Structures are given as C-alpha cells and as structure tokens.
Amino acid sequence: MKFVALFFLLGGFFFTTVAAIGVIRFPDFYTRLHASGKGDTLGVAMSIIGLAIYNGFNLISLKLMFIVVFIFLANPIGTHVLSRAAYRSGIKPWVRKGE
Amino acid sequence: MNKRFGTIVLDTSFRFIIPFIMVYSVYVLIHGEDSPGGGFQAGALFGIVFVLSRLVQGEDCALKISGTKAIMLAGVGTAIYGFVGVLTLIFGGNFLQYGALPLNMHEPERHAMGILGIEIGVTLCVMATIIAIFDALTRREEM
Numbered sequence: 450m451k452f453v454a455l456f457f458l459l460g461g462f463f464f465t466t467v468a469a470i471g472v473i474r475f476p477d478f479y480t481r482l483h484a485s486g487k488g489d490t491l492g493v494a495m496s497i498i499g500l501a502i503y504n505g506f507n508l509i510s511l512k513l514m515f516i517v518v519f520i521f522l523a524n525p526i527g528t529h530v531l532s533r534a535a536y537r538s539g540i541k542p543w544v545r546k547g548e
Numbered sequence: 549m550n551k552r553f554g555t556i557v558l559d560t561s562f563r564f565i566i567p568f569i570m571v572y573s574v575y576v577l578i579h580g581e582d583s584p585g586g587g588f589q590a591g592a593l594f595g596i597v598f599v600l601s602r603l604v605q606g607e608d609c610a611l612k613i614s615g616t617k618a619i620m621l622a623g624v625g626t627a628i629y630g631f632v633g634v635l636t637l638i639f640g641g642n643f644l645q646y647g648a649l650p651l652n653m654h655e656p657e658r659h660a661m662g663i664l665g666i667e668i669g670v671t672l673c674v675m676a677t678i679i680a681i682f683d684a685l686t687r688r689e690e691m
Contacts, residue, residue: 519568526561533555 450502457499464492477543478535486528494520552606562604566611569597573671580667581660587667591674598675599682615683618676625672632665 468488475481494517501513577590601611613621633644641648646662647655 519565522561522565526558526565529555529557530553533553 461496587670595678621676628669
C-alpha cells in the first residue's frame with residue numbers, strides 16, 4: 450500500500466514541478482494559464498490521493514477525497530474565468546515570429 | 549461586476565458549488581469547539597457565498613443582501629453576542645460565564661452551548677461585514 454501512495458505522491462510532485470516550470474518558461478498569459486491550470490489540478494489531486502491512501506480507510510481519508518473533488522471542480526472554473534476575462538480585456542494570443 | 553459574467557460553464561458550476569459552501573460553513577460553525585474553525589471562518593465562508601453570487605450573476609443576482617440590510621444584520625449579530633453575555637449575568641454569573649446558564653446539562657456541555665450561541669452572533673456579524681464592504685466597493689456612484 451505504501452508503494453501505491455509513494456507512486457501517487459511522486460506523480461503529484463512531478464506534475465506540480467512541470468506546472469511551475471511551464472509558468473516560468475511559457476511566453477504569454479494563455480499558455481502560462483494552460484500550464485498552471487492543468488498541471489496544478491492533476492498534481493495537487495494526485496498528492497492528496499497519495500496522502501489519503503497512506504492514511505488508510507477512515508474519516509480523514511474521506512475528507513481528503515472531498516478536497517480532491519472540489520479541487521477538480523473549482524480549479525478548471527478558475528482557469529476558465531481567468532482566460533475569458535483576459536480575452537475580453539483584449540490580450541492577444543502569442544504567435545511565433547514570422548507567421 | 550454590475551452585469552452578468554455570462555458563461556454557461558460559470559453559471560452551472562456556480563449552482564453546483566454554492567450549496568456545498570453553505571453546508572460547509574454551517575459544519576465549520578457547529579464543529580467549532582473540537583476541530584479547526586469557528587465563528588469567524590464560518591462567517592467568511594457565508595459572506596463569500598453572497599459575494600460570489602454578486603460577482604457571477606451581476607446586479608439582479610439570486611442571493612442578494614443590500615448594504616444597509618447588511619449593516620443591520622451585523623448589528624443583530626453583535627446583539628446576539630451581547631445577549632448571551634447578559635443572559636449569564638441575569639442568571640447570576642459573570643459576563644459570559646457559561647456555567648451559569650440554566651440548561652439541564654453537565655458543565656462542559658453548558659460551556660459548549662454558550663460558545664455556540666456567541667459563535668452564531670460572530671458568524672452573522674462577519675458575514676454581514678464582508679457583504680457591506682463588498683457592496684461599498686462595487687456601488688455605483690449616484691449623481
């Protein structure tokens with residue numbers, strides 16, 4: 450059981466790290482939002498699932514699973530709202546030079 | 549902020565999330581003695597419900613408390629707090645000495661009931677204050 454928890458925790462670590470690198474390296478607002486929205490949602494959710502598996506089957510695990518469900522609901526909504534507000538206020542998407 | 553944000557994703561998810569926030573707020577309030585949380589946090593959560601409703605649905609939102617009503621509610625919350633304190637005074641204790649409450653319970657349970665009473669007052673007051681601040685920030689200038 451601990452190895453499954455370790456797998457999930459390492460997966461969460463990997464995805465949050467990739468999301469952080471993406472936020473730093475990508476060129477404009479939309480691509481950065483893409484990185485942080487997807488990577489953070491999956492990374493945080495995997496970390497919490499790993500902690501729930503490590504903790505075993507009890508009430509605290511149930512509460513952690515509720516947190517996972519609400520992160521999966523709320524994080525994409527936040528990304529959606531941010532990107533729509535940015536598009537409305539007139540931020541142009543980035544294109545490669547010379548195209 | 550005064551007109552709808554207007555995406556179907558946001559409207560639908562708003563309708564899904566709001567009941568959970570309300571129930572969670574009441575849970576934080578009732579469970580305040582033996583887990584993290586209490587009146588202030590529950591009030592912040594409940595205030596966020598109204599702020600979110602205003603942000604998502606615009607001026608004619610479903611859950612609406614105007615600024616003057618919110619200030620009245622804050623007064624009511626403070627009055628509940630004071631009322632519990634004076635109630636203990638009436639039954640012969642000090643101010644907010646919950647052991648003096650005339651409930652047919654053990655001493656710790658009487659303490660818990662008294663603390664729940666003042667926490668309800670704190671919740672109302674914090675919720676109304678958040679709504680009043682948000683209303684003051686987003687009010688249109690009247691010429």
